[in-house]
Amino acid sequence: MIANQRQIFGVPANVVYFNCAYTSPLPEPVLEAGRKALELKRSPWLMTTDVFFTGLEAARQAFASLLGCDADGVAVTPAVSYAMAVAAKNLPLAQDKCVLILDEQFPSNVYSWLKTAPGRVRAVPRPAEGTWSDHVLSFITEEIGLVALPHCHWIDGTVFDLAAIRAACDRVGAHLVVDATQSLGAMPFDLAAIRPDVLAVSGHKWLLGPYGVGFCYVDERWRGGEPLEENWLNREGSEDFSRLTEYRDTYRPGARRYDVGEASNFILMPMAEAALTLVSSWGVENIAAALSRVTGRLALTGEAFGLTPTQASERAPHMIGLKLKHGPAKPVAAAMARENVFVSARAGTLRIAPHLFADDADMTRFSDVLARSLST
Template sequence: MNITEQKNLFDLPEDICYLNTASLSPSFKAVEKAGIAAVVQKTRPYLIPSTDFFEPVIALKKKFAQLIDVVNYERIATISSVSYGIATVARNIKLKPGDTVILMQEQFPSNYYSWKKLTDTYQAKLKIIEAPHLKSNLGKTWNDAILEAIDESTAVVAMGHIHWSSGALFDLKKIRAKTQEHNALLIIDGSQSVGALPFSVKELQPDVLICAGYKWLFGPYGCGYAYYGPYFDDGEPLEENWTNRLDSHILPDLTQYQSQYKPFANRYVMGESGSFIYVKMQLEALKQVISWTPEAVQKYCKEISVNAVKSLRDLGCEIEADEHRSHHLFGLKLPEAVDIKSFKKALKDENIYVSFRGAYVRLSCHVFNTEKDFDKFVNCLKSVMD
């Protein structure tokens, strides 16, 4: 499938160059409309049927399951954030002294603090796999180091599909095979990939996949999704809310307290998961994301950025090799001669929005972007190098 520029689906001013979806995606017009309709609906709560606490959530889970290639939608939980999902996972893992939990260098804090707390609790070890100090083939060398680090002491590998700053791709298929050899869990943060990069649970078989919903899935801030595999079928949720218990849809019987949770991932849903406003917005967003397909989004992003990447490399910027990075999100290291303060001011003056993350300037694009957006960024960089 091929897709073309679709800025008409968004309400972005013509003078704005937004290359920052990895931070926060703009809403579709359809998502905005759905949110407003839901706000209006709340003004007359007596018209909201009790089924709205459940049926739209089921529809949402089915959409996300379709996106990540999961047959049983009940393995999907709607959550508030990545940190909520990771904390749920960590709560259901017991370690032995000497066990190791493997993380990548400079992972997002939500995928660090819970693991630090868990390893400290059990006198286990946190093993951080550093990014190689290379100008090229960083991704390949990094993957090799990860695979080498997984051994008989490994209890958990927790990582992204790509690195959230550089865009370096991790070979999850090989990593999963190695974790299975050593009976280690594989916990994936798909926040910066799912929706824009193909991901199949059926193929990769992670134990958990957790995604923020407000980036490449175009939902509102404060929503997320989690897939939980069989290891977590009998786990303990973070909270005891009324909807994660068996038969909670029978509202008159709610005080007939249930000892059993709903099956599969349903026990891990956050309280108030039936949020009328959020769920309606999320449904509209996922419908569009699925219709594009991640494969087509990745192809489009590569096409509009390929010339800019060449120009940026010619200017002395370091960018991961094309075959070892994503194309919807990639980081570049600026030449030492560039004054960061001056560059940031130039970007602001030109209404160009990107992220500065660690050593990288992170560029992230989507179907509302065109090649002209990247040209504008390149010309802005040239202006502070003259």
């Protein structure tokens, strides 16, 4: 069991922050890595040329270790949208094939497909009966060439059986692209079973890192594709600054060809590595187990006030939706925020996303403030 980590997250005693699906607080080791990186940039005469690669590769390796892949399969990206553009550019999609997404899917995993396959994007609605995963499986037919999904839905934490969806994709010859932003770091991901063609994640939520850093896993079959941009850093031999004008066609190995320009970011890369190392030190399975106990209590609290929680059998361990019977959730979330209790409003659902800093006092305050806010 992981001890409560409130002290390293710096969440004040008078704040209930159940909004990590929006963005996480920076843990102290990540903040300290940022401070050290800023001090180094303040003294650039101390920066040798290897700084362009050491921090970058350390962060890449830390992500690879967390996901359970080789570092050659990881590209560093600034956002999920960038990674999805890489996927759209390099995963072949026949003109008679469609792309399958979810109803109300997060836009970063939608816009590239709308542009790539205009008029051929199909959205799977939430079913009235049965699981959403089973409903997705029923949509994966011969006309589907690519399935682009999250591991869990960003609005209420509904989990999708990506291993079963991968098997269905294999049967019809479809690619599988995964946005793991709302799951990776707080929920186990079985890379060997799911085998995504491309997986993208933004690092500022459950990976506890800074905004503007993301990672993209690319299956070995697609690592020889075409990057979105031609920057000097992703070319072979770029470590030798004295030969940069000996222009060459070959790229650095693996998915590094897909790195965004200036991926070496001297400030963000050390912070990202520190965050990934911290998550790995706790263990994702342990984080999930700890947060599942919290969201289980939140579900009971919601039910006591007449709200409908995401069904337990389909619910992610780390985030939960509490659906209001009538009306939008935004006024309720705003009223809660006025009392320093922070959640997200998504249409008629309150999205609750705690982390390892949640304690019994938070749970009591959440219940009290929710009761007052529902009556406003």
